[in-house]
Amino acid sequence: MFPDTRLGIGPAIEDGFYYDFDTSHGFTPEDLEKIEQEMKRIVKENLPVTRDIVSKDEARKIFEERKALFKLELLDELPSEEPISIYRQGEFIDLCAGPHVPYTGYVKAYKLLSIAGAYWRGDEKRPMLQRIYGTAFMDQGGLDAHLAKLEDIKRRDHRRLGKDLDLFSIEEEGGPGLVYWHPKGAIIREIIENFWKEEHRKRGYDLVYTPHIAKLGLWKVSGHWDWYKDNMYSPMEIDEMQYLLKPMNCPFHILIYKGKTRSYRDLPIRYGELGTVYRYERSGVLHGMLRVRGFTQDDAHLFCRPDQLEQQLIEVLDLTGFMLKTFGYDEYYCMLSVRDPNDKANYIGEDEVWQQAEEALERALKARNLKYQIDVGEAKFYGPAIDIKIKDAVGRLWQGPTIQADLNLPERFDIHYIGEDGQRHRPVMIHRTVLGTMERFIGGLIEHYAGAFPMWLSPVQIRVMPVSEKQSDYAKTVAAGFEELGLRVECDLGQDKIGYKIRQAQIEKIPYMVIVGAREKEANTISVRHEVWEILAV
RNA sequence: GCCAGCGUAGCUCAGUCGGCAGAGCAACUGAUUUGUAAUCAGUAGGUCGUCGGUUCGAAUCCGUCCGCUGGCUCCA
Numbered sequence: 033m034f035p036d037t038r039l040g041i042g043p044a045i046e047d048g049f050y051y052d053f054d055t056s057h058g059f060t061p062e063d064l065e066k067i068e069q070e071m072k073r074i075v076k077e078n079l080p081v082t083r084d085i086v087s088k089d090e091a092r093k094i095f096e097e098r099k100a101l102f103k104l105e106l107l108d109e110l111p112s113e114e115p116i117s118i119y120r121q122g123e124f125i126d127l128c129a130g131p132h133v134p135y136t137g138y139v140k141a142y143k144l145l146s147i148a149g150a151y152w153r154g155d156e157k158r159p160m161l162q163r164i165y166g167t168a169f170m171d172q173g174g175l176d177a178h179l180a181k182l183e184d185i186k187r188r189d190h191r192r193l194g195k196d197l198d199l200f201s202i203e204e205e206g207g208p209g210l211v212y213w214h215p216k217g218a219i220i221r222e223i224i225e226n227f228w229k230e231e232h233r234k235r236g237y238d239l240v241y242t243p244h245i246a247k248l249g250l251w252k253v254s255g256h257w258d259w260y261k262d263n264m265y266s267p268m269e270i271d272e273m274q275y276l277l278k279p280m281n282c283p284f285h286i287l288i289y290k291g292k293t294r295s296y297r298d299l300p301i302r303y304g305e306l307g308t309v310y311r312y313e314r315s316g317v318l319h320g321m322l323r324v325r326g327f328t329q330d331d332a333h334l335f336c337r338p339d340q341l342e343q344q345l346i347e348v349l350d351l352t353g354f355m356l357k358t359f360g361y362d363e364y365y366c367m368l369s370v371r372d373p374n375d376k377a378n379y380i381g382e383d384e385v386w387q388q389a390e391e392a393l394e395r396a397l398k399a400r401n402l403k404y405q406i407d408v409g410e411a412k413f414y415g416p417a418i419d420i421k422i423k424d425a426v427g428r429l430w431q432g433p434t435i436q437a438d439l440n441l442p443e444r445f446d447i448h449y450i451g452e453d454g455q456r457h458r459p460v461m462i463h464r465t466v467l468g469t470m471e472r473f474i475g476g477l478i479e480h481y482a483g484a485f486p487m488w489l490s491p492v493q494i495r496v497m498p499v500s501e502k503q504s505d506y507a508k509t510v511a512a513g514f515e516e517l518g519l520r521v522e523c524d525l526g527q528d529k530i531g532y533k534i535r536q537a538q539i540e541k542i543p544y545m546v547i548v549g550a551r552e553k554e555a556n557t558i559s560v561r562h563e564v565w566e567i568l569a570v
Numbered sequence: 571g572c573c574a575g576c577g578u579a580g581c582u583c584a585g586u587c588g589g590c591a592g593a594g595c596a597a598c599u600g601a602u603u604u605g606u607a608a609u610c611a612g613u614a615g616g617u618c619g620u621c622g623g624u625u626c627g628a629a630u631c632c633g634u635c636c637g638c639u640g641g642c643u644c645c646a
Contacts, residue, residue: 050641058574148641149573156643160573163641191639195581204619204637263645309646314571315637317644329646431646468646500603527603535607549605561606 033070039126040102040152040161047178048167052150054102059162064144067164071142074122078137081121083130091116094125102152103127141175142168145182185426190478191320197483197540199491200321209318209325211471216491219520220477221470223489225306227358228330228467235351237304237332242284244308248274253444254283255380259413263311281307282438282463285333286445294449299459300336300344306470307331321475328470333438334462337449338388341460345396345435348464349418352433353400355466356422359477360486363423364432366402368393369410379413381439389437389460390416414440424480431472435464484541484563490520495542496558497524497533499549506553510546538563 040052053059086094088107095103106127110116119128121136133139143166150163169175186192194200199217202210213221229239248267251257256264260279267274278284285303294301308328317323336344356364370390371379379386393416397404404418411417417436421429438461441447448456467473477485487493494514498507507523514521522542524533530547537545545561552558 061575146640147574150642151572154643156572160642162573165641202638208637311645314644316571316573316642318638323645327646434646465646472646497606499605502603527609529602529604529609530606531604532608533606538607545606547606551605559606 033067038100038102041106048145048165050163050165052152052161052163054152054159054161059147059164061147064147064164068142068144071139075136075139077122078135079122080135081119081132083132084118084120085115086118088112088116091118091127094118095127098125139168140170141172142166143175143179181426185428188426188479188482190322190475193478193483194321199478202320207325208315209313209323211321211324211326217474219491220485220489221474224467224470224474228306231351231355232304232332235347237302239304240285240288242281242288242305242307243278245275245277246283248276250283251276254441255414255444256280256283263313265310265312277310278307279309279311281305281309281329281331282333282441283445286441286447289335290445290447294335294459296337296449296451296457299449300334300340302332302334304330304332321471324471327472330465330467330470330473332464334464335447335459336462337457338460341392341437341462342395342399344462345393345418346399348435348462348466349396349400349402352420352435352466356432360480361422361424361432365421365423365429366397366404367407367410367419367421368397368404369407369412369417369419371411371416372409375409379411381415381443385439386416389439393418393435393437412436414438424476425482430476432468433464433466434468435462437461438463484543487543490541490543492522492540492542493519494521494544494546495524495537496521496546496548497530497537499530499547501525501527503548503550503553507548510548510558534561
């Protein structure tokens, strides 16, 4: 259909497949339909799909003939002794390890979904190809169910719901990636923040507040200026001194720690802060509340003795589990992010310290019987981490809590405590968030709950609606009663019929509707309509 | 940042070949006083994202910038 097209790679992915193409033709959504028609024809032909094993030289010849540059590059990287597998169906030839279906007729239900740009081999310095995404199932029912799920995900989109429920906005005049929390969104955030603070106090954290800017020198000491500069807002000059907006809270907590001499008896010291940070994120990556430029981390830094590390990690894991459960995330997966031993130049710190830290994280996971997967190369430059992925109501995984051992900053800031032996010792530092950031967490919660927040988080918990204006005063009295109990209640005193008021409350996903008419007023009662929304939609 | 697409009323969207700017919902006004998912009628609301170009004439064609969307790369 597009003769000058060269093939990139085309693997199967979790929910389908994609194929990358280099072509002078720019694909349009209409093309997808045309390609699907062509696919249908090929399926109907029921062509045999054959696998040939050839030598590397033979393979090279085949792809050179077809001027398949990308395939040749892939071929070059395959070991020369090993036989190469090539698949053919009709006039189509591809380099692929397989397996493939034996006949094109095996392909049943499929759909092409979208077009996107993608760098060749994921490298932004290489050419950009056009990627077509699609999905395929054994039968129409499977495809229909999958498409229904995609629709459900669309309905849950926090950007859509954030607008519909008036929770937040991002203002073009204000700047991209900067979130405005509207009154209802602010209530949700406030409840979560209060809960967070209370839970941290209970567990022995000290809560602090720190500034939003600091002198450039501080960021040089911390290493951010060298390692993180590209993600930071440009310096501003105040009284001939350069200041930077903070991208992280760690240096500030360290300064508090450093403010006086600490004894081994003082440890652990745990500073928690809902710290607002700003990071320069490239414009193309911004996404609603999930990827923004200014955000508030539920941050904490734990300073402890090496012998306390494991216990502290366990306590953080417990807190994390408790928090996730509270928000209805019953399933989560722990990843132990360790460094790539072949790539030590990208990490700071002694081998021995790294090993100790990785072992401590692993022991903590084992102590709580948490299953985990080791993610090689996913450590931060300053230390290994436990990264937790949480599964939402529709089965998607989100980056959640992160617990990082920091092997760099204690050194750089030369912090210490006085041990039992009267000597200075280096404390171990843990850097962690349990929710991540307020923006990403609440954005995720909106999708998790599909906007129907549980009672404790609902911006409006109860709406009282009189059947007619004759019960307005009674409705106000009832509402005042709820208000006295500390519940968030509203009255709908509009002239609309009760059906309309119920519909409105339903759209706004208010959990309790209290309806009062002549009968209720007479008997001094109320009638309650409680909406239980199904979180698991699919 | 890169590739592609998009930007029309508060929201969702229509607007044919370049020829007077449209609908539904929401808002407002009036009537209606209602019993568990939409009462009726009327009114108002837009520099068609921005700046520039082509043209007798631009929402429409071309360019620029801004923003958004789907991805890529990166990330909490």
